[in-house]
Amino acid sequence: MExxxxxxxxxxxxxxxxxxxxxxxxxxxxxxxxxxxxxEIASILAAKRLMSLLKKNKLRIENGTLIIVPIVxxxxxxxxxxxxxxxxxxxxxxxxxxxxxxxxxxxxxxxKQYKPSWxxxxxxxxxxxxxxxxxLGQTLxxxxxxxxxxxxxxxxxxxxxxxxxxxxxxxxxLRNLSGSGRNSAFHLLKANAITVETCWSLPISKRVNxxxxxxxxxxxxxxxxxxxxxxxxxxx
Numbered sequence: 001m002e003x004x005x006x007x008x009x010x011x012x013x014x015x016x017x018x019x020x021x022x023x024x025x026x027x028x029x030x031x032x033x034x035x036x037x038x039x040e041i042a043s044i045l046a047a048k049r050l051m052s053l054l055k056k057n058k059l060r061i062e063n064g065t066l067i068i069v070p071i072v073x074x075x076x077x078x079x080x081x082x083x084x085x086x087x088x089x090x091x092x093x094x095x096x097x098x099x100x101x102x103x104x105x106x107x108x109x110x111x112k113q114y115k116p117s118w119x120x121x122x123x124x125x126x127x128x129x130x131x132x133x134x135x136l137g138q139t140l141x142x143x144x145x146x147x148x149x150x151x152x153x154x155x156x157x158x159x160x161x162x163x164x165x166x167x168x169x170x171x172x173x174l175r176n177l178s179g180s181g182r183n184s185a186f187h188l189l190k191a192n193a194i195t196v197e198t199c200w201s202l203p204i205s206k207r208v209n210x211x212x213x214x215x216x217x218x219x220x221x222x223x224x225x226x227x228x229x230x231x232x233x234x235x236x
Contacts, residue, residue, distance in 0.1 A: 009106040018069040027064025028117035028222045038076025042207035043122035064224045089179035118192045118222050119185035125197040129171045137199030141173045143186045155217040
């Protein structure tokens, strides 16, 4: 298994590493982004944990190509802030539009280069969606009319079967968000695009494990990894 390190927004103050695992023409391509918002720590820890497993060869990409950006917005992460401006509102809305931040420009360029089948954006949010449908904590968000609605329903059901407290169960949300990476990937690149939102108020270890379980399910759906690797993705 080959892992190559590259730099996003190279030679700018926004420069940040990204990794390409098993780049080849066969199989599907999956992009995982984390840390678009700098204070959403579980997303970053989950992406780092996934990279650690890959580097130690404890998890293998069996087929296809995986691209991971563990911390998109490093400046916001250092300050533990969402980011100014909100990076997740700066991606192109139409083909004639341009991204409005050096990081979104660079990230969308990479996405256009690889043409991913799946685009997974890891986030965190307030509240528990099972209790209050108006909040986004514990949700998997996809765009209306997405072809992966059945897949996401299966993933949510599988995930919830291992969560004892019903209040912490995940829900699926259908939502467009103009200027977001997910929206651009779905509408412009025709990718299966997903936003993962864990709830800030839960213990950090729980949130990281939730994100890793979701990644395992999606990577299995995309056939990049074999089913049954879930135990390797658990945070110890």
